[in-house]
Amino acid sequence: MTYDRLVCANCAGPVAEGRCPTCRASRQRLEQQEGPFAQLNPAALVALLVILLAALALVAHQAA
Incomplete structure (x- = not known):
């Protein structure tokens, strides 16, 4: 799953923008889980x- 379409439940902003600490943590976790494709x-x-x-x-x- 890509994080560019996810919306943060904490700040209601796109996770890809990383507006709040929750967004930034989720974005970092998803980036680490990405595969080669x-x-x-x-x-x-x-x-x-x-x-x-x-x-x-x-x-x-x-x-x-």
Whole structure:
């Protein structure tokens, strides 16, 4: 989950802005939990999947 869409229950501001100590703590915790694909949006992940499938199909076609 990305924190750019989260709203803080303490100050009612976006967590990404870090307006209060609660926001800053949540933002830091979420940044530490991010994986290697956290910055990619769903469209980019789908595009990567399509490219991977196309590459596998090409390898399978050349091997046959």
